[in-house]
Amino acid sequence: MKKIITFFIVLFLSLSLMASAQESKGKAQPTSKSESKVEKKEEPGKGVEGKGKGEKRDVEADKKEIQVKLKSVAKNISKELERIKGGAIVRVVVSSFSNNGEIAKKKEIGTLVMGELMINLSKFNNIELIEREKLAKVLDEMKLVQLGFADEKTAAQVGKMLQAQVVIVGEVNEAADKFVINARVVDVESAKVLYQEGFNSPIEGMIALSSESLVLRSKWDATYRSLILPGWGQFYNGDKIKGAAFTLVEAGLFGTAVAMHLLGASKEDEYKKKYRDSECEDDKKCSDEVTALREDGENYYRMRNYFIYAGGAVWLLNVLDAYISGKDFNSALKMAEDNKLHLSSEGLRVSIRF
Known part of the structure; x- marks a missing residue:
């Protein structure tokens, strides 16, 4: 015994x-695929130590740049909706972006982009976000949970069921060593694209962001x-x-x-x-x-x-x-909503509610 x-x-x-x-x-450890790509870019004559430090610096810089781009996309969407709707509050649904590529699917980059966009959009007063749970329920009823949707017609149908005014859809495409991300704002009534924007992001930087983002985390996993x-x-x-x-x-x-x-x-x-x-x-x-x-x-x-x-x-x-003490998407979203960014003619004001 x-x-x-x-x-x-x-x-x-x-x-x-x-x-x-x-x-x-x-x-700290990148995937083997990512490592091989970075090695190809490495200039000859550099030592192992210098390579390691430069690689870490690049990934951190890429990660911050991706966050800045996502904030910029959210800000541009808010401004465009404010212009189109005359400053009225708009009910918005953000769908999970479709993943086109092995790494994108494995790392759930589409879900990451959706979550980060929702967190950034929630900071603007002219946008009222519809909860992910309600979207998931509608997708389940329409048998779209596994398939997802990215076309304007289906987006409009989903939006009507959720009583939304616009639906944000998009794709994450793999191209060599980067992701090409496209976002479209679809009007529910006309099923037309009101606004679209895209940007590129290095794969290593997006993977680093996915490993730290609260969007893909849950209390139960912790x-x-x-x-x-x-x-x-x-x-x-x-x-x-x-x-x-x-x-x-x-x-x-x-x-x-x-x-x-x-x-x-x-x-x-x-x-x-x-x-x-x-x-x-x-x-x-x-x-x-x-x-x-x-x-x-x-x-x-x-x-x-x-x-x-x-x-x-x-x-x-x-x-x-x-x-x-676990943190997840809902806690991150609540934190963002509690620290609203108020955009007015006088400039930018920050309001913190307790």
Whole structure:
């Protein structure tokens, strides 16, 4: 029994360290396809260290540029709708952009673009967004959940069912080492395109954005990770300090439990050996030594159990924290709506509501 307990505790510690290392490594490591493309662009004569630093710098710059472009698209759509509708509030549906390409489908770039556009559009007072849940329900009724839609006629039908005035549709197309993203604003009544805009984005930058964006995250994913290994859900939520704290505390508690177990097992072996070979002149002294060894072993085992109970309590706390502090698309959207950008003739004003 003691060997089984030791095995599982040591296994836990190994998996904890591996998960923490993998989480940190995964964020910095590009895909093999992306790596090969960057290598092709690399000028001859540059060292490995310089290449690594330049590559990281480029991805960060690309990611920021993509965010700026998405904000610009949202701002232009808001301005165009304000011009067309005379400043009236417009009910808008943003659909998931269709993915045309293996990487786009795997990384759910269309969903990422939809979510980022919704977050940016929610900052403008002339736009009233219709929830994704309502859109998903209509798509389910129309059997379009898997197929999606990008044509103007279907967009108009979906918009009417949701009592929207315009629908934003688009595509994400892969072209060499970049994504070509096109967005169209479709009028529900006429099924005509009111406005369209497109931009290109490097694949590496978009993948980096997808790994950090709240659009593709969920509280349940964070909870599931923390349920498997303490701290993993916190790393997933982007809280590295809290994730490291949970991992180290659990490693310390279960590591101490292992130490207590091994000490208890050692005392138990001594006790059994002393009990079997109790041949000494002073029977009372031998009896006292045997009793002391047995009590020491029991005390170590008792301490082991306390540390295991403490580890279990911290594990449960880590799971609850991962869910409560988890961030997802809805929390990001609410944050954006609570910090509206008010555009007026006097200029730009920022209003924060509590």
